[in-house]
Amino acid sequence: MRVLITGGAGFIGVRLARELLKTGRLNGQDITELHLADLYAPPVDLSSDARVRVHTGQLLGQTDLLASGFDGVFHLASAVSGECELDFDLGLRSNLDSTRAVLEGLRHSGKVARLVFASSVAVFGPDAANPLPDLVTDNTLASPQTSYGTHKLMSEYLIADYTRKGFIDGRSARLMTVAVRPGKPNGAASSFFSGIIREPLAGVDAICPVSPDVTHPVSSPANTVKGLLTVFEASREAMGGRLALNLPGLNVRVSDMLLALEEVAGPIVRQRVRFERDERVAAIVANWPRATSADRALALGLKPDASFKAIIEQYIQDCQQPTYPADALKGMNTTG
């Protein structure tokens, strides 16, 4: 089968691609071609695989690629929340227009592709009349308070309509905040959820821009990829009628994240995190769910990560791999 990952050189895209190439199969079929579309080229372990085809450039310009006909698509390409708040046009173009281009291309390809769209917990938000409930469920009324969340939600509904019309077989998985991400901080307002673990482990001081009392649903990279694959492989019946669902999140308090860090890596590492409120980030995060449930995803067999300690341990294990920066765990030596 021909599979496409948009955002295929991004963090989750690369991890998903590696998983697909490792098993070689998706939904009971062999993967003969894996197309990775992104602004940048993917790592060489991917591009050197004989099954992989690399497409670099704006997704909006990939008309021929999109219309070439795929059996499966993971549509992950996206500008992140912080970027979209700063650049409204970028958000419209990267997150709304690009999704439309993907859907239109697939519609006219002559093949009904199964598609998983990476939506986001950011579709939920409070408004003056309706504060967010303590627990945000699959049935909570979406009321996004960022352009990012708005465009994700609009895309969910567009995908549902393309599916209803039989143009694609789509479903939307609302990703929780992925932690721990490797590499540099990005423009996402949620970036610090990884930063306060990643930087101290690398021996670098980190700033937490929100209160230690903030709670938030997070998911490890491995569990997030598992979620995308499971939603892809679910039958339409198993999706239960509606096509958008919450992926499972581990609802965790920032202070408990740091306790787990101390447990895994010691007090010196934990003390590299200091609290310095950033009003812009804090205001965005204040409008995000404090905790989520994911009954429909649980019914598909998915689960949240077992603990935040397990999430940190997964990151440390990942860092042993050659594709991670050599100094990713430099900060741990000081405790050894």
Next chain:
Amino acid sequence: MRVLITGGAGFIGVRLARELLKTGRLNGQDITELHLADLYAPPVDLSSDARVRVHTGQLLGQTDLLASGFDGVFHLASAVSGECELDFDLGLRSNLDSTRAVLEGLRHSGKVARLVFASSVAVFGPDAANPLPDLVTDNTLASPQTSYGTHKLMSEYLIADYTRKGFIDGRSARLMTVAVRPGKPNGAASSFFSGIIREPLAGVDAICPVSPDVTHPVSSPANTVKGLLTVFEASREAMGGRLALNLPGLNVRVSDMLLALEEVAGPIVRQRVRFERDERVAAIVANWPRATSADRALALGLKPDASFKAIIEQYIQDCQQPTYPADALKGMNTTG
């Protein structure tokens, strides 16, 4: 103040324009210019008013008009539900792209326009896992089952985001099915709700494509226009945080509509309606709310029509006006 009505030559647009010109004021200010944009020219009583400016053609081509800066906008232009189901591209262009063009034009005009968007009860729908509740409220999870409803809902969220960013001061009023509409049946799947009253009154046989047991929320033209004006004039605070609300509907059963017709116009008129199921229409209508509430609109002082009899009487009174077809009530003579 400069006011724009998109769809200003349509049925509701014309009625709204007449009301605005009659009072000459909106939200406490004098209306100096009333711009009517539509595919077609409005009736001459409007175009001959010194305050009126007429703009004919596709809304997507009206870039200069939209960017010229308005104090108030009623965005009513829309392809109807039946059309959008038959022509997917038309729906995307007329209902989604046009809304974006309106919002972008206003955003770049240098003036923050107050905007009321005519959304629709069609944003609500059932899905396999979640049948519609007996009563659809402001808090019911939207799950549109038509492209029309999908694009209306997407536009609601886009308008909320443009408003959050301060580009416009927008709000969305979900119109109930408007009855009784004058003139010819249109492509809307809801067209028969007017047809089964209008045609018999004109002495013409009418077909009801759904069961007499079907219930549906309807609103008279006058009450619908009142709803648009009230939502326009509501303060942001009075809107209660969320920017989309249901307009009040009179929840009425088809059989009771016909009883009211008989009460007003006699049994001969009522007997001109026969039931002949149209599966395409029935399938669309089956996915629509059977009854709605509108607590947030009621809090603004709005109310549903008093009775369906009152709605028919309003139509009969309207038909006395010179702008209505001379033979609109021809069928009533047979009972006199």
